Amino acid sequence: MGIKVDNVSFTYAKNTPFQKQALKNIELEIQNGELWLFIGHTGSGKSTLINTFNGLIFPEEGDIYIDDVSIKDKKKDIREIRKKIGIIFQYPETQFFLPTVNEEFEYAPKNFNVEYNLEKTKEYMDILSLPHNYLERSPFNLSGGEMRKVAIISVLSYDPDFIIFDEPTVGLDYKTRKSVFKMVKELKNRGKTLILATHWINEFVELKPKVLMLKGGDIAFKGEFDDFISLNIEELENAGIILDKKLELYRKALLKNEIDLANKIASI
Ligand code: ADP
Numbered sequence: 001m002g003i004k005v006d007n008v009s010f011t012y013a014k015n016t017p018f019q020k021q022a023l024k025n026i027e028l029e030i031q032n033g034e035l036w037l038f039i040g041h042t043g044s045g046k047s048t049l050i051n052t053f054n055g056l057i058f059p060e061e062g063d064i065y066i067d068d069v070s071i072k073d074k075k076k077d078i079r080e081i082r083k084k085i086g087i088i089f090q091y092p093e094t095q096f097f098l099p100t101v102n103e104e105f106e107y108a109p110k111n112f113n114v115e116y117n118l119e120k121t122k123e124y125m126d127i128l129s130l131p132h133n134y135l136e137r138s139p140f141n142l143s144g145g146e147m148r149k150v151a152i153i154s155v156l157s158y159d160p161d162f163i164i165f166d167e168p169t170v171g172l173d174y175k176t177r178k179s180v181f182k183m184v185k186e187l188k189n190r191g192k193t194l195i196l197a198t199h200w201i202n203e204f205v206e207l208k209p210k211v212l213m214l215k216g217g218d219i220a221f222k223g224e225f226d227d228f229i230s231l232n233i234e235e236l237e238n239a240g241i242i243l244d245k246k247l248e249l250y251r252k253a254l255l256k257n258e259i260d261l262a263n264k265i266a267s268i
Pocket residue numbers: 012013020021022040041042043044045046047048049
């Protein structure tokens with residue numbers, strides 16, 4: 001059970017002068033409960049791959065299986081698949097359309113015929129440091145960071161099993177970024193399957209995520225975090241990864257095969 005990407009290719013604007021192959025024969029298996037980081041330069045194919053997971057983009061070749069159900073299976077209701085997948089798109093706050101925050105939260109559960117759990121919503125608000133009295137406020141009169149928090153909770157509110165964040169911290173200040181990462185860690189602890197397209201890998205060292213690195217629509221790396229971080233430094237930089245001091249020390253310890261030291265650094 002999980003997400004299986006079986007030999008998926010996708011080309012935008014096929015058979016036009018603007019034709020662009022965004023994914024090339026991608027193979028990937030994500031098991032339930034795992035955290036994956038999708039890495040790669042802008043234009044490497046991360047968003048395109050993410051958008052295949054709920055049928056927003058249909059792979060022209062290959063198939064996607066969500067808990068063993070093919071996304072191309074015409075007999076299945078695509079809504080049943082979409083209900084399992086929560087995607088927090090880039091700049092999700094542009095999609096608000098209801099007068100209060102609480103109505104934004106209630107919308108998706110209603111749409112998917114899932115019971116809305118206000119208590120759980122309040123827990124999420126606590127994790128993201130969003131005061132409960134914001135429920136009655138207009139989502140349009142919030143700061144950028146608060147809007148992002150509301151947008152995240154409005155996806156979590158229908159309790160999807162697979163939660164996908166596409167560059168969730170773009171444009172956020174340090175404090176808001178930290179609370180988004182806290183939410184990711186909390187969701188991981190709660191057993192959710194998580195995918196993050198991100199350049200911010202420093203936050204996740206102690207969670208030992210799996211990593212998929214894309215380059216021009218191809219898989220450039222797929223595997224364990226420690227193997228990824230041990231790659232040639234130019235390769236990491238080419239993928240837009242900037243190591244902070246802690247991750248630099250962690251990497252050095254790994255390269256010297258000082259595993260105990262590496263684990264100690266990770267836990268700080
Ligand atoms: P990433 O998420 O890694 O930045 P994308 O999946 O957005 O990468 O893009 C992969 C490639 O597909 C890029 O070359 C991009 O220009 C192209 N692309 C993305 N969306 C479209 C679109 N709607 N029409 C045409 N080409 C697109």
